[in-house]
Amino acid sequence: MKSAVVVFPGSNRERDMAAALTKVSGTAPMMVWHQDTTLPDVDLVVLPGGFSYGDYLRSGAIAARSPIMAAVREKAAEGVRVLGVCNGFQILTEAGLLPGALMRNAGLKFVCREVKLSVANADTDFTRAYGAGAVLRCPVAHHDGNYFADPETLARLEGDGRVAFRYADGTNPNGSVNDIAGILNDAGTVLGMMPHPENLIEALHGGTDGRGLFESVVTTLAA
Numbered sequence: 001m002k003s004a005v006v007v008f009p010g011s012n013r014e015r016d017m018a019a020a021l022t023k024v025s026g027t028a029p030m031m032v033w034h035q036d037t038t039l040p041d042v043d044l045v046v047l048p049g050g051f052s053y054g055d056y057l058r059s060g061a062i063a064a065r066s067p068i069m070a071a072v073r074e075k076a077a078e079g080v081r082v083l084g085v086c087n088g089f090q091i092l093t094e095a096g097l098l099p100g101a102l103m104r105n106a107g108l109k110f111v112c113r114e115v116k117l118s119v120a121n122a123d124t125d126f127t128r129a130y131g132a133g134a135v136l137r138c139p140v141a142h143h144d145g146n147y148f149a150d151p152e153t154l155a156r157l158e159g160d161g162r163v164a165f166r167y168a169d170g171t172n173p174n175g176s177v178n179d180i181a182g183i184l185n186d187a188g189t190v191l192g193m194m195p196h197p198e199n200l201i202e203a204l205h206g207g208t209d210g211r212g213l214f215e216s217v218v219t220t221l222a223a
């Protein structure tokens with residue numbers, strides 16, 4: 001699987017993401033600077049976590065208007081898979097590639113801890129390696145993870161199975177509506193999620209629950 005990781009000023013999870021992609025897919029991703037205007041020929045584009053532009057204005061708002069985002073939009077329109085984790089999810093909503101918004105955490109505090117995630121739809125390109133109803137451990141680290149969408153959008157997301165992950169067992173760290181932790185676009189090719197699956201890849205991380213997401217994409221693209 002060929003992949004690219006976009007790096008913005010203030011990104012801080014791009015190396016974790018690159019390590020996870022390399023470990024699971026066997027191929028190192030290409031790292032692309034936000035000022036570039038083209039993306040290489042890849043099967044997956046990843047927007048990593050971090051504090052792009054210092055979270056000024058709103059988390060992800062300035063990055064969503066970076067030169068590279070026109071190319072990300074083009075790839076998404078072609079059906080290339082796009083994954084946004086944490087700040088990457090915020091950038092995808094700010095860019096209009098995913099609906100809704102990530103508001104300040106309900107507790108008004110930065111939250112850094114492990115949560116439980118349930119796989120709300122195991123029939124997606126990003127989740128098929130997990131069984132239906134699987135519950136996994138996953139770390140979160142954010143202050144703007146409180147997912148919100150208007151009732152109409154929410155009904156569409158829920159009705160179309162576009163909620164990929166939910167916080168489980170009362171571990172919702174941010175007050176997101178319907179315990180939403182990750183959502184898909186209409187076509188199921190773009191996933192945004194607040195938790196960090198790239199940080200539970202090998203035994204040294206304390207667990208491997210995050211691997212399934214990357215394995216799902218690898219398997220989907222190999223099929």
Ligand SMILES: NC(=O)CC[C@H](N)C(=O)O
Nearest residue numbers: 049050086087142143144
């Ligand atoms: N880990 C991250 O990507 C954090 C995203 C963003 N800076 C926030 O705190 O909400």
